[in-house]
Amino acid sequence: MTLINPTWTAILYLAAAACFILALKGLNSPRTARRGNLIGAVGALLAVVTVFVSVKLDNVPWILGAVAVGAGVAAPVARRVQMTQMPQLVALFNGVGGGAAALVALLELSHTEDAWVRLAIVFTLLVGAVSFAGSGVTFAKLQGLMTTRPVTFPGLPVLMALVLLAAVGAGVAVILTGSLVLAMILLVLGLLAGVLLVLPVGGADVPIVISLLNAFTGLAVAASGLVLGNVLLLVAGTLVGASGTILTRAMAAAMGRSVAGIMFGAFKGGSTAGSTAVSERPVRSSSAEDVAVLLGYAQRVIIVPGYGLAVAQGQHTAAELALALESRGIEVDFAIHPVAGRMPGHMNVLLAEANVPYESLKEMSEVNSEFKTADVALVVGANDVVNPAAKTTSGSPIYGMPILEVADARQVVFLKRSMRPGFAGIENELLYEPQTTLLFGDAKDSLTKVLGAVKAL
Amino acid sequence: MDGISLLTITVLAVFVGFEVVSKVSSTLHTPLMSGANAIHGIILVGAIIVAGQAGDPWVLAIALLAVVLATANLVGGFVVTDRMLEMFRGRQRPPSKPGTAAGAIEEHRR
Numbered sequence: 001m002t003l004i005n006p007t008w009t010a011i012l013y014l015a016a017a018a019c020f021i022l023a024l025k026g027l028n029s030p031r032t033a034r035r036g037n038l039i040g041a042v043g044a045l046l047a048v049v050t051v052f053v054s055v056k057l058d059n060v061p062w063i064l065g066a067v068a069v070g071a072g073v074a075a076p077v078a079r080r081v082q083m084t085q086m087p088q089l090v091a092l093f094n095g096v097g098g099g100a101a102a103l104v105a106l107l108e109l110s111h112t113e114d115a116w117v118r119l120a121i122v123f124t125l126l127v128g129a130v131s132f133a134g135s136g137v138t139f140a141k142l143q144g145l146m147t148t149r150p151v152t153f154p155g156l157p158v159l160m161a162l163v164l165l166a167a168v169g170a171g172v173a174v175i176l177t178g179s180l181v182l183a184m185i186l187l188v189l190g191l192l193a194g195v196l197l198v199l200p201v202g203g204a205d206v207p208i209v210i211s212l213l214n215a216f217t218g219l220a221v222a223a224s225g226l227v228l229g230n231v232l233l234l235v236a237g238t239l240v241g242a243s244g245t246i247l248t249r250a251m252a253a254a255m256g257r258s259v260a261g262i263m264f265g266a267f268k269g270g271s272t273a274g275s276t277a278v279s280e281r282p283v284r285s286s287s288a289e290d291v292a293v294l295l296g297y298a299q300r301v302i303i304v305p306g307y308g309l310a311v312a313q314g315q316h317t318a319a320e321l322a323l324a325l326e327s328r329g330i331e332v333d334f335a336i337h338p339v340a341g342r343m344p345g346h347m348n349v350l351l352a353e354a355n356v357p358y359e360s361l362k363e364m365s366e367v368n369s370e371f372k373t374a375d376v377a378l379v380v381g382a383n384d385v386v387n388p389a390a391k392t393t394s395g396s397p398i399y400g401m402p403i404l405e406v407a408d409a410r411q412v413v414f415l416k417r418s419m420r421p422g423f424a425g426i427e428n429e430l431l432y433e434p435q436t437t438l439l440f441g442d443a444k445d446s447l448t449k450v451l452g453a454v455k456a457l
Numbered sequence: 458m459d460g461i462s463l464l465t466i467t468v469l470a471v472f473v474g475f476e477v478v479s480k481v482s483s484t485l486h487t488p489l490m491s492g493a494n495a496i497h498g499i500i501l502v503g504a505i506i507v508a509g510q511a512g513d514p515w516v517l518a519i520a521l522l523a524v525v526l527a528t529a530n531l532v533g534g535f536v537v538t539d540r541m542l543e544m545f546r547g548r549q550r551p552p553s554k555p556g557t558a559a560g561a562i563e564e565h566r567r
Contacts, residue, residue: 020496024477027489034542037492041535044499051502057509059517066508066521067501070528078536083544087487089537094494097530103523104503107516116460214494221497222470226463228503234463235470240497242474247481247490254483338483345487352544363483 002056009054012046013232019043020236024243030358047232083353084310087346088142091210094217095135101220102128102187108227109183115175120226122171125183128220129190130197131213137198138213141206148206151199160196163189197263205262207339207346208251212259215244254338254402283419283431285438288446291413292453294437295321298375298411300331302367304404308381308417310341310350314444318380319354321451328454333360335367335377335404337385368405377409381416381443387428396426412436415446488541495534501527 004012019039026036048067057063074093081089105124112118140146167189174182201209218240225233252259295301305318322332334356340347348361362370371377379386386406389396406412412435419431430436439446481489504527508520 016499020499021473021477023492023496024474024489027485027492028478028481030485033485033488034539037488037495037535037538037542040492040496041539044496044501044531044535047499047502048505051505055506055509057505059508059511062517062521063505063508063524066524067505067528070525071532073525074529074533075536078533079540081537081540083541086491086537086541089533090487090491090494093498093530093533093537096526097494097497097500097534100504100523100527100530101500103519103526104500104507107507107511107520107523211490214490214497218493218497221500221503222467224500224503228506229458230503230506231458231463231466233499233503234466236496236499238467238470239474239477240493242471243478243493244490246475246478247486247493250478250481250483251486336484338486345484345489348484349487349541349544361484 003053004050006054009050010231012050012054013230016043016047016050016232017235017239019046020239024239082313083350084313085143086349087207087210088139091135091138091142091213094210094214095132095139098128098131098135098213098217098220100128101217101224102132102190104224105220105227106180106183106187108224109174109178109180112227113178117227118175118178120223121183122174122186124220124223124227125174125186126167126171126190126193127216127223129187130194131216131220133191133194134198134209134213134216135194137195138206138210141198148202150202156196156200160193163193163196167193201262208248208259208262211244211248211251212263215241215248218242218244251339281432283438284434284436285440286413288439288449289453291437291439291450292457294376294411294413295325295330295378295450296328296454296457298325298330300374301325301376301378302333302335302371302374302406302409304335304337304340304377304379304382304386304406305347305351306337306340306380306382306385308415308443310346310381312381312443312445314380314442314447315350315354315356317444317447317451319351319356321447321454322356322360324451324454328457333362333367333370335364335371335406336361337364337382337404338402340382340385364402364404371405371408374409376411376413377406379406379412379414380447383416383428384426386430387426388430389426389428392429398426406430407433407435410435414438415443415450416440417442488538491534491538491541495531495538498527498529498531498534501531503527 020043023036023040026032102125105121109121141148170182170186170189174186198209218237222234222237222241225237248259325332334351336347351361384398386404388407390398390401390403407430416438504523508524511517511520
């Protein structure tokens with residue numbers, strides 16, 4: 001049954017599209033972000049209700065059942081997931097969205113003779129499959145199901161080129177013949193291309209790839225809108241495709257990298273001073289009590305949290321330490337590098353979860369001039385984002401990446417697991433400087449010990 | 458709808474998409490990515506249309522799979538974004554004035 005006519009359908013879809021634009025707009029500012037997300041959800045609900053009352057649908061009980069299954073699985077998982085595991089969940093949701101778009105396109109193939117529509121179907125199939133498989137590999141990397149190091153083998157670029165060439169051939173054939181079998185071959189080629197695309201990407205660059213695949217899924221959804229003649233899908237998909245592209249570039253820029261550089265041979269063959277060899281040079285390592293004294297008698301402390309803090313789930317202890325120091329009258333701030341943690345902005349989320357007030361979280365541009373006035377810079381599980389090689393060593397893989405200027409602080413304390421270099425695989429000269437003190441151990445354990453020692457002062 | 462109208466809509470949507478995220482602070486990159494991720498879950502609308510027109514049981518099965526996946530993307534995406542943003546409410550934020558709409562909403566949440 002159709003309760004409403006096409007004009008009302010179009011108006012309701014337009015309202016939903018406006019909701020999505022307002023949602024993205026709202027997510028630009030911390031004050032409006034939550035409301036923005038809610039507006040987006042309202043838009044989605046409106047669109048789903050509209051499709052039920054505007055199109056003559058069979059199998060409605062089945063469809064409602066499938067919706068209940070999808071929501072029943074996803075909502076509890078999203079509600080309960082650890083905040084440190086959130087990036088891989090976003091990757092997973094992105095992947096299933098791409099997969100859904102590809103399936104929709106596959107089923108629409110038998111309904112059309114039009115070459116343009118078939119072109120849109122081919123695009124959706126390929127990009128949706130790439131997004132699905134690529135997100136799957138990303139999920140595996142972040143979840144620790146496989147190595148986070150770049151996986152490469154000789155002939156990978158050739159294989160990738162062959163797969164893409166075959167995909168183009170299959171795509172043209174699908175457009176000409178409309179063959180379902182060829183479309184399935186295209187689907188498999190897309191899956192293969194997605195895997196090959198993400199395998200060579202190193203752990204530190206994975207967030208950028210998630211963002212890129214997110215934009216891909218957006219484009220696939222937009223193309224599926226062309227296939228179905230549905231303007232809402234077209235607009236919503238295009239919005240995500242465009243905003244996702246901008247976001248991907250912003251993330252890459254924050255790391256001083258180009259998206260192309262990441263996708264095609266990240267950190268490959270770069271000159272890496274002491275890439276895997278651990279240097280034998282002496283460093284000053286110290287005890288938790290000494291670090292506590294350094295911190296406890298300072299006037300201004302800037303904490304630099306990094307990936308190691310996120311992995312050790314030490315954000316609550318870090319927040320407690322900040323509180324303990326503040327109660328001694330010490331000014332404490334958190335300096336957040338744009339790519340600290342596993343995704344840009346991830347560290348803010350983690351620290352906000354630990355109830356660190358928003359005002360204490362300072363962005364790089366804001367805080368860099370303040371290191372000069374700091375007595376201690378406490379670097380917790382971060383390395384590449386404070387490595388001066390980004391400024392001084394032009395051959396270094398991270399050369400050009402903006403860093404936090406911790407070297408300007410009177411004292412620098414590193415809480416590190418070991419002398420192993422960071423993701424970029426390069427040594428940090430700062431570790432050997434005379435003003436630097438190291439405390440080895442798991443970030444959370446070290447923080448707990450330091451916190452206890454500070455309280456005992 | 459004719460091709461030229463669709464092209465117009467697409468190009469305008471591209472510009473809107475570029476424009477709405479141009480000045481976002483890196484603090485909100487993750488929630489923004491997650492929110493955009495939820496929005497493309499609207500492919501659910503397409504999956505429902507295809508499932509509602511399926512006659513063949515196989516076609517229906519695949520379409521229903523698409524419905525499940527798309528719903529997971531849509532619902533999970535919005536829920537996880539909300540959870541991220543929930544945490545941005547620092548406890549030391551100055552309390553909203555009682556009597557205002559914002560204050561009432563704050564009260565209601567507690």
